[in-house]
Amino acid sequence: MSQHQVLESTRLQLRPLETSDEDSIVEFMSERKVTEFLLHFGYPICREQVRSWLNNVLSATPEQCGYWALVDKESGRLIGVICLTLDSYNRKGEIGYWMAKNYWGRGLMTEATWRVAQYCFDTLKLHRLELTHMVANKASQRVSEKVGFQLEGCWREGHWKDGQFKDVKIYGMLAVDYERARKRFAAVDPVE
Numbered sequence: 417m418s419q420h421q422v423l424e425s426t427r428l429q430l431r432p433l434e435t436s437d438e439d440s441i442v443e444f445m446s447e448r449k450v451t452e453f454l455l456h457f458g459y460p461i462c463r464e465q466v467r468s469w470l471n472n473v474l475s476a477t478p479e480q481c482g483y484w485a486l487v488d489k490e491s492g493r494l495i496g497v498i499c500l501t502l503d504s505y506n507r508k509g510e511i512g513y514w515m516a517k518n519y520w521g522r523g524l525m526t527e528a529t530w531r532v533a534q535y536c537f538d539t540l541k542l543h544r545l546e547l548t549h550m551v552a553n554k555a556s557q558r559v560s561e562k563v564g565f566q567l568e569g570c571w572r573e574g575h576w577k578d579g580q581f582k583d584v585k586i587y588g589m590l591a592v593d594y595e596r597a598r599k600r601f602a603a604v605d606p607v608e
């Protein structure tokens with residue numbers, strides 16, 4: 417397999433990122449709020465930074481990671497990104513994500529994260545998924561909780577952002593947690 421497969425949820429298509437996605441990513445990452453809690457992007461964002469990040473991402477193998485563009489099925493627009501970094505020896509992965517501000521609060525990242533969790537446990541047969549976010553990032557906390565991640569602890573001053581060390585919450589989802597969450601999601605998002 418040269419890249420991770422295209423995934424679909426009720427409102428989104430999750431397809432592998434492409435070089436031509438640069439403009440859309442620059443556009444929605446130019447909003448300060450989108451980069452507020454991101455580790456690898458500061459504000460203001462510059463096109464060269466996005467291009468170099470995209471080149472790195474596209475040169476990684478699927479054994480290392482997967483990056484999906486989140487495409488709104490209704491408009492066909494790229495509205496976010498979700499990434500999965502893999503540790504095959506330990507059968508675990510780590511999820512990260514961001515979304516264009518105009519689309520926040522509609523349950524879209526919960527939907528996308530759940531779809532990637534399904535792919536990780538059902539297709540890749542992972543044992544564990546991880547997700548971290550800065551303590552102040554309440555939206556990301558809610559996404560973690562809604563998808564069924566368990567809070568496992570905190571890295572004190574674990575991330576350097578905007579000239580300060582920030583506390584970071586760490587979440588995990590085991591295959592057994594996923595099985596528990598599955599019933600709940602089947603009712604909300606019937607796309608399996």
Ligand SMILES: CC(C)(COP(=O)(O)OP(=O)(O)OC[C@H]1O[C@@H](n2cnc3c(N)ncnc32)[C@H](O)[C@@H]1OP(=O)(O)O)[C@@H](O)C(=O)NCCC(=O)NCCS
Binds near residue numbers: 449453454513519555
């Ligand atoms: C985090 C992010 C991806 C969430 O995307 P989204 O599509 O808005 O997420 P959802 O709509 O699925 O869920 C968001 C939840 O957070 C809640 N929320 C948002 N801001 C909140 C706040 N300040 N305090 C408490 N809850 C908040 C929403 O009400 C919603 O919960 P609900 O469904 O119970 O009402 C988006 O805010 C984002 O891109 N942020 C910038 C990038 C980022 O922080 N990425 C994560 C780095 S770890």
